Amino acid sequence: MSRRRLAAAATVVGLAAASLTVTGSTAVAYGDGYSALIQRASYGVPHITARDFASLGFGAGYVQAEDNICLIAERMVTVRAERSRWFGADGNVSSDLFHQKAIDDQVAEKLLDGPHDGVRAPSTQVRDQVRGFAAGYNAYLRDGKATTDPACAGKEWVRPISELDMWRAQWADMVLVSSGGLADGIVAAAPPTASGNSMSASAPPGAVVTGSEGTATDLGSNAYGLGRDATTSGAGMLLANPHFPWDGADRFYRMHLKVPGRYDVEGAALVGGPTIQIGHNGQVAWSHTVSTAKRYVWHRLELVPGDPTSYRYDGEPRKMTARTVTVQTPDGPVSRTLYDTHFGPVVVVPGALDWTTTTAYAITDANATNNRALDGWLAMGQAGSVGELRTVLDERQFLPWVNVVAVDRRGQALYADHSVVPRVTDSLAAACIPAPFQDLYESEGEAVLDGSRSSCELGRDPDAAVPGILGPANLPTLVRSDYVTNSNDSYWLANPEHPLEGYPRIVGDEQTQRSLRTRLGVHQVQQRRTGTDGLPGRGFTTSNLWDVTLGNRAYGGELVRDDLVRSCEAQPTATTSDGATVDLTAACAALRGWDLRVDLDSRGAHLFTEFALAEGLRFADSFDPTAPLTTPSRLAVADPEVRTALADAVQKLEGIPLDARLGDIQTEPRGAERIPIHGGHDDAGVFNLIHGGFEPGVGYSKIVHGTSFLMAVELGSDGPSGRQILTYSQSTNPNSPWYADQTRLYSGKGWDTIKFTQRQLRADPNLVTYRVGERRD
Template identity: 45%
Template sequence: MRSRHRTWTLAVAGALALAGIGAAAPASAAPSDQELVAEQGNGHYRAEVRRTEYGIPHVLAHDFGGLGFGYGHAFAQDNLCVLADRVLTLRGERSAAFGPTADSGDALARPTTNLASDTYYQGLRRSGVVERLLARPAPLGPTAQVRQLVDGYVAGYNRYLRDTGVARLPDPTCRGAAWVTPITALDVWSAVYDINRLNGTANFKAAIADAGPPAPGAAAAKSGPDFPSAPEDRADGIGSNGWAIGRDATAAHDGMVLANPHFPWSGIGRFYQVQLTIPGVMDVSGASLYGTPVVEIGHTGGVAWTHTVSTAQRATLFQLALVPGDPTSYLVDGRPEAMTRQTVPVTVRAADGTVSTVQRTTYSSRYGPVLATGWTATAAFAIADANANNLRSMNEWLAMDQAQHLDQLLAAQRTFQGIPFTNTIASETGGTAYLADASVVPHVTDADAARCVDTPQGKAAYPHTIILDGAASNCGWGSDPDAIEPGIFGPHAYPALTRNDFAANSNESPWLANPAAPITGYPAIFGDTGTPRGLRPQLGQDMIAARIAGTDGYGAPGFTMASLRDTMLGDRNRSADIGRADIVAMCQANPSLPARDGTQVDVRSACDTLAAWDARDNADSRGAVLWREFFWRLFDDDAPGGWWRVPPDPAQPLTTPRGIDGSRQGVQHALADTVQFFQANHIPVDEALGDAQRYATVPLPGCLGPEGCFNVVSSNPPLGADGRYADLTQGHGSSFIMAVELTRDGPRTSTLLTYSESANPDSPHHTDQTVLFSHRQWVTERFTEAEINADPHLHRTVLRG
């Protein structure tokens, strides 16, 4: 039995009380407990940061301000340059530092120039929206504990910057840079607000910044306006896999969680691994998105959870009927309303170093900002974001960080209703598995859509993009009595499932979280039902079924910690599982195949490589690169998806499509073109995956989601002429991987932060966990005081503000 936590008897107020969470979590006692008592009322902070192997910080304090102080200081040691760059973005000052035409480098949203980015963020700052939300009382505004945590985090970051000095920063990325300055609480809250609107307004920065009325007669020849694509319309973008395993599917009859978020490997979209402890109040371990001082994916002593990006829409468009002759006014119920205008000054630096100010104008409607796309003399589109008033996500995550049982976690979600764009997948010690899209979703019922999606553009886009009639006031969003604010669905409407076996999601709709209990009856704005599943979700469900049955080669039926880890990093490739044999048969029967340019290509060596490949994407796999390039070229066929022998069938969503029809000309072209490329560039057709796919110098396993890979590592094909994919600094994929077993003796956890704790290329913790990932090895988490103190690499720092 592992050493038990010493228990303090302390009152738990604020977020826990609001969430209906009563008893405090048993928490860890540090040997230096007495010297860590915070000085109340005088603005001082104290914390102890214990770093274990791989530089993982365990922050211990006796109040939320001290906890934030220790966390901010630790994070700044590892990643100050990334957050400093993000603050520059949020302040709308990139054009002054780097020029207006350069890309803003936002890894979480669509490509945007610095000028468009600055226009958008300067407009937000000048609007005062974040300050207005901060002025609201909890639960709509931040709780006292969250405010203290953020203030302490800012103080800790600034303390590190002050003590180190910009000129002596260890990270060469921003060492000596004039744009590295102290941060404020407003900067952190602006970052939270921006993340909350990621799958809504924040993904339309350029369309908002560049919007303006058309020149007279410019749209006269148009038959109708174009419309913007949905916020979620990003090819194989951020996503995740998440499993909650219940007592009927585990060997020990307890609960387990697998977290596998797929986020960018560079910039502000990275995760930071941390443990946060206030004795008697909170003890949580997991990961945070850079710049947020709460654990968003993690576990306490009794409950674990993860998130996957859900299919629900976070925003809707409203099509505006413009007043004839006045393209900046629109009609509502037949009455004209003028768009509001905001003048935004942006400081820009020219190539010769001269600085000037550019005046930009943005436009907004009663529904939200007006977009550049589709603005004609007669119509325009505005975007309404369900997270426009959401800073309460921090309240919810901090309350979840203190939950010890699943009902406490659910109480936190019902109270704050602030998860911005993800599903929640959780389990507890008792072995109950839970999944829900308990997130912020615009209140648009199917009946509302039938009534108010009434334009040609709206009907063409529905249901992927919901475009409502902005000319009718009764086409605004509805409301629920149990919703925390008007315009969103309340908790009773969440698609949800509670099971004793499992619930899983891989960014498909909630419908088949467990095929034995389909979730139905939710509005289309949450996602679809009765449709084919993608290859990655199919693979996830197949992996679970095989583990429960014990047919996957990982031991007796039922999940154990070892088999959960092996399943996660098994690196199966679904498209190869269901199609490789057909391609091998095709090329064995046709050793010479026609390329698209008419050349006959000898494919025998490639055919032998695919025949010998085990359909796995390990770093040393030979055949994985060849298959990826072939499969990617299939999408150039005239009828994408038409090359399956058994096409996708909604009646068989988990077992179709199957087989690849080698008689199709497009299939033969795809293989011949692939081999032709390898031959022309002298790339071995049996090149090892790790020779082509790397982060810094570390070979990487994994492949693309569209290939049907669970362990996604998206290094952006096509392959270069040098036989390399772009470095993963330009890609995304498996980031913070967490496998938790919630035993009665406490949590047992294995983790992998695939790109390691620090973005600083000179840090010893820049690629140390990446090497583990390359070799399919894990970090055994140190959660209790005994485990932390037993680490031979332990380093303690006592911080006083």
């Protein structure tokens, strides 16, 4: 490594590591201390090689702190139940009480102290990775360089982290869409007063106990698993297209992790994660999409008369456990009494599931004891085929709330919803869901069980990894040589030629209407295979897979735009939902001139988006389960709500030209720069999902969430190859060179290449190599 390049690298990323002497591309570490080789490629993507998993974790923790220290530090503030202390009580007390209860209950400690009660102890390798990650993060802090990110520079809450902090954060990720999503209801649950009102004398005044740290619930993704019959080479090919927040703790981070001979995976993890969650090795590639399955069940409790904190179970009274939890705020301590049953915490949903003098509701969270995920992802990264990966899924059952779509080098494609799902079989549902809640189960998959009978406990499937969850035989799996796909609808049409049916309702619905995004996703695969999509040839390459993904078709517009324009032109005035009369002349012209895409140059796309968001996409024909990809399809032009939605859209867009270029009004700020962003809303049937925050008179001035880590990888005979990008860039630090570079690249539909082999890495002209390390305690 040249002195010039080393000096430049030190200036840009701060390479000097504690307890380590850097000499070219080698380093001298003390004793058996941590030592990791970092190869920073274009766009700041680290390729980390270490001799063991502890040092691998150290390298990952160090580079992630270099790029995103504020995100990780804030995440640790959350799981330490200190948001109110550092950021104020408003919107944070509920989160703090939820996490403080987990701390008081020693949830993380119990998950590490397995095996017991269905808990498996994490492996030595995973413990080492977690320990190393914390050490790497802390080493970056001890290097003495001031944090340059203004979001947290000089802040007292940026402190060293512990292994226990890491495990608490991992638990929070597991319960993100279950207990975590119900945190407000857990904190608010209180027995009724003498008058029968559900209130608590210990509740803090006002509306302090509301809100959380802003955890995103609108997560989603697209994924294609393309087998040998769908690719021009005959090798497996994967599209990974998760739709996640562009800001906050749920951002992805690109990296490549390698322990020679044991683990070698390139891809992405959520910031603060020590291992790859979406990615590929040399033989297998995989992605995840958010599953429709439920993660918890409700138990309706029959309360003991005169004692609303006791419930009957098999005819005998059981006392709830009351725990007083206290957190610190700038205005002093706040305490709340929280209640548990043997099922789990008591939860209220005001107006729906209230705590009365006769009835209360508790949940069992199937992910509350899931400490298997890090080991599961590690094992996925070591799989050599789709068959081996399926065995990992079957034996470990660790995916908390996502499907998996995968391919292998031999051209096999896999779809599986082998996520953690409470064991609600059809027979249990029929026997144990009270009549008033049967319709809720059939329509939404929400199970409210009779909590007064032991016969209504979840039980255990003989093939399940732990008690209380569905075993692999009760979960949908499909292996194909053509393709599988998922865009957040249920498993039913993972491949329309082989519908998956007959699974418990709690996993997902069958023979029901699919989203426009799901339908377009399947159409794109089918049309590419037959060569009818307007692109050259037929079959997939990584190049045309990228083009298809970023083709930015708005399927809803393809179906109804012409009918909408005819209706609009025939009667160019309409009334909004609040009674105002709107002239639609400009709207008719803008829609007629729209190219039916959400590209930067598309004019009028935002008008159709707002029409769709106003629930204007109403269809005249019904869904036909025998034609699920083409029905419904005809605009209900006679429905007055269609015209009202268009009028509402025009009214909302006041001050914004209705024929504006999308790239002029949909942007992402990077300092003073505003980067134009293509993509659109799934309500309009867009595959490349982008949701922007709307600013009246301006447009979508900040991207909220959508396409994040995007990867098209082929597992060819010469090794993995293809394209990838992190749309919001690698670092949140505005002073980092990797703060906006990939965002600009995405704006132009560009890409970074797969760099899995040393040959691919060495071809990168921007490669910088250094080592980090320190003595182990």
